[in-house]
Amino acid sequence: MATSLTFRSRDSGMGERSLEQIIGSSAALGAVLAKVDLVAPTDSTVLVLGETGTGKELVARAVHNLSRRAGRPFVKVNCAAIPFDLLESELFGHERGAFTGAIAQKIGRFEMADTGSLFLDEIGDIPLALQSKLLRVLQEQEFERLGSGRTHRINVRLIAATHRDLAGMIARSEFRSDLYYRLNVFPVVLPPLRNRKSDIPELVSYFVRILSQRMGKPIQQVPPETMAAFASYTWPGNVRELQNLVERAVILSCDGVLPNPLPINHQDTVAVICNSTNLKEVDRALILQALEAADWVIGGPVGAAAKLGLNRTTLAYKMNKLGLVRPIRMRSAVPPEGIDHAESTAT
Numbered sequence: 001m002a003t004s005l006t007f008r009s010r011d012s013g014m015g016e017r018s019l020e021q022i023i024g025s026s027a028a029l030g031a032v033l034a035k036v037d038l039v040a041p042t043d044s045t046v047l048v049l050g051e052t053g054t055g056k057e058l059v060a061r062a063v064h065n066l067s068r069r070a071g072r073p074f075v076k077v078n079c080a081a082i083p084f085d086l087l088e089s090e091l092f093g094h095e096r097g098a099f100t101g102a103i104a105q106k107i108g109r110f111e112m113a114d115t116g117s118l119f120l121d122e123i124g125d126i127p128l129a130l131q132s133k134l135l136r137v138l139q140e141q142e143f144e145r146l147g148s149g150r151t152h153r154i155n156v157r158l159i160a161a162t163h164r165d166l167a168g169m170i171a172r173s174e175f176r177s178d179l180y181y182r183l184n185v186f187p188v189v190l191p192p193l194r195n196r197k198s199d200i201p202e203l204v205s206y207f208v209r210i211l212s213q214r215m216g217k218p219i220q221q222v223p224p225e226t227m228a229a230f231a232s233y234t235w236p237g238n239v240r241e242l243q244n245l246v247e248r249a250v251i252l253s254c255d256g257v258l259p260n261p262l263p264i265n266h267q268d269t270v271a272v273i274c275n276s277t278n279l280k281e282v283d284r285a286l287i288l289q290a291l292e293a294a295d296w297v298i299g300g301p302v303g304a305a306a307k308l309g310l311n312r313t314t315l316a317y318k319m320n321k322l323g324l325v326r327p328i329r330m331r332s333a334v335p336p337e338g339i340d341h342a343e344s345t346a347t
C-alpha cells in the first residue's frame with residue numbers, strides 16, 4: 001500500500017508547481033499524514049516539528065494544498081535565513097523612510113499571504129524582540145507596517161516549523177511561552193528517517209526515477225548491497241541526505257547499476273553497532289569497515305581477513321552470505337598482482 005499524498009502546490013505569484021509527493025508507507029509516516037488530513041480543512045495553526053530534512057516543508061505545503069485556501073497564496077519565510085534587523089520589515093513591511101535605507105514602501109509577507117497561508121520555517125530562530133509582535137498578529141490578525149500608525153487587518157492561516165526544542169528554549173528564556181501555546185494548537189511531529197527505515201526502498205526508487213530522468217542516466221538496478229548499506233545507515237540529515245546521496249550514486253553509476261555512495265568510516269560503523277540489536281547488521285558493519293580500510297583487499301597480511309582475524313575463505317563466505325561486493329565506483333582500478341579483491345571472491 002503506497003501512502004503517497006499527491007497534490008498540486010501553488011506558490012504566491014509562482015503559478016502551479018510540479019507535482020510533488022510525500023513518499024513512504026511506514027506506519028509512522030501514515031500517522032503523520034492522517035493528522036495532516038484531519039487538520040488541513042480547518043483554519044487552525046499547525047506546528048510542524050522534526051529534525052532537519054524530515055519533510056517539514058513538504059508537510060506544510062500539503063496542509064495548505066489540502067485546505068480551502070489551496071488556490072490562494074502560500075508564502076514561505078525562513079526565519080533563520082533573514083538577518084535579525086531585516087526580519088521585522090520582511091514580515092510586516094515598512095513605509096518609505098521608516099529607517100535608514102527604506103527608500104520605498106515595502107509590503108510584508110503577512111500582507112502577501114492575505115487570504116492564504118503563511119509558512120514560518122525555523123520559527124525557533126525568531127528573535128525574542130519580535131515574538132510579542134508575532135503573537136499579536138496571530139491573536140488579533142492585525143499589525144502595522146514599520147513607520148506607519150495605520151493598522152492592517154489580514155486573514156492568514158499560520159503554519160510554523162522548527163527542528164528546535166521549543167520547550168527547552170522556553171526553559172532557557174529564549175522563546176516566549178505565550179507564543180508557544182498559541183503556535184502549538186496542532187503539532188505534527190515528523191519522525192526521523194532512522195525510525196521509519198521501511199520507507200527507504202520506496203524513497204530510493206522515487207529519487208532514482210526522478211534523478212536518473214533528470215540526468216539522462218537510466219538506472220535499471222539497485223543492487224541489494226546498496227540497499228543494505230542505505231538500510232544500515234543512521235541518516236542524520238534524514239530524507240534530504242538520502243536524496244543527495246542517491247543523486248551522488250546516480251552520477252557515479254555505470255552500466256545502469258546504482259553503486260553504494262556511502263563512505264564507510266568508523267563513525268558510521270560505531271553508529272550502526274551502537275544502534276543495532278541485530279547481529280547480522282553488526283557483522284555487516286564490521287566487515288564493511290575492514291574491507292574499506294583494506295581497500296577491498298581480502299587476503300594477504302594487510303587484507304580485511306587479517307584485520308578481522310578470519311581466514312580468507314571464511315571472510316569470502318560471510319561476504320557472500322551478506323551480499324557484500326566491492327562498490328562499482330572502485331572497480332575500474334586495476335588490482336595489484338597477487339592480491340585478490342572482493343569482487344572476484346564474493347560474486
Ligand SMILES: Nc1ncnc2c1ncn2[C@@H]1O[C@H](COP(=O)(O)OP(=O)(O)OP(=O)(O)O)[C@@H](O)[C@H]1O
Binds near residue numbers: 024
Ligand atoms: N516523504 C518524502 N517524500 C519525498 N520527498 C521527501 C520526503 N521527505 C522529505 N523529502 C524531500 O527531502 C528534502 C527536504 O525536505 P524538507 O525541506 O521538507 O525538510 P525540512 O524538514 O523542512 O528540512 P529543514 O528543517 O532543514 O528545513 C526536500 O527535497 C523534500 O522534497
